[in-house]
Amino acid sequence: MTMLLLDDGPVAPDAAVSRTGGVPTAPAGTVWPVCRLCAGPLQFLAQIVLGDTAPAGPGVLALFMCAHRPGRCEQWSPTAGGNLALLLPAGDLVSVPAPDADADVLGLGAVRAAVPVPAAPDGTAPDGRPVLGSLGGEPDWLQDDETPDCPGCARPMAYAAGLREGPEPTTAMNFGSGRAYAHACAPCGRAALLWQC
Ligand SMILES: [Zn+2]
Numbered sequence: 001m002t003m004l005l006l007d008d009g010p011v012a013p014d015a016a017v018s019r020t021g022g023v024p025t026a027p028a029g030t031v032w033p034v035c036r037l038c039a040g041p042l043q044f045l046a047q048i049v050l051g052d053t054a055p056a057g058p059g060v061l062a063l064f065m066c067a068h069r070p071g072r073c074e075q076w077s078p079t080a081g082g083n084l085a086l087l088l089p090a091g092d093l094v095s096v097p098a099p100d101a102d103a104d105v106l107g108l109g110a111v112r113a114a115v116p117v118p119a120a121p122d123g124t125a126p127d128g129r130p131v132l133g134s135l136g137g138e139p140d141w142l143q144d145d146e147t148p149d150c151p152g153c154a155r156p157m158a159y160a161a162g163l164r165e166g167p168e169p170t171t172a173m174n175f176g177s178g179r180a181y182a183h184a185c186a187p188c189g190r191a192a193l194l195w196q197c
């Protein structure tokens with residue numbers, strides 16, 4: 001069953017829940033990731049908590065994308081390096097320090113909790129709250145099926161979660177008015193992010 005991730009209101013920037021915006025949390029010592037194309041620090045988009053029964057769970061997905069050169073760092077690609085998805089172990093995660101005082105990490109303008117709720121039979125939110133994404137189920141591809149292969153074992157990765165741009169244009173992530181898809185391979189500890197519009 002597809003669970004929608006619904007906007008559950010403002011939350012602390014480092015809250016240990018599924019959320020969009022705020023600061024990434026990761027094992028101590030994790031360095032803020034950079035774009036492989038322009039070398040700028042990636043924008044942190046969201047963390048998604050994957051429960052014990054999730055295809056790639058348990059764990060936490062941390063999702064990043066380059067916001068320095070919109071459309072020019074192949075931000076849509078699961079392999080080019082203009083975005084990053086990390087599959088982290090659940091627990092013992094701490095805030096990742098910004099790369100340095102002058103670095104502009106271009107954080108989203110708002111931090112919103114994303115609570116999983118079963119979708120209504122027609123796939124919409126049962127209570128009208130804004131949809132921030134989805135958890136498990138099948139990817140709602142806007143274009144062709146682009147399930148990525150795992151860079152570790154070369155097998156197709158399991159679909160883990162989807163992201164929407166969010167209800168607030170001034171604070172939203174930029175998927176070209178499209179949707180993002182996060183996949184993971186639990187045995188290899190790898191994850192991938194791509195988007196379509
Ligand atoms: Zn870049």
Ligand SMILES: [Zn+2]
Pocket residue numbers: 150151152153154155185187188189190
């Ligand atoms: Zn793998």
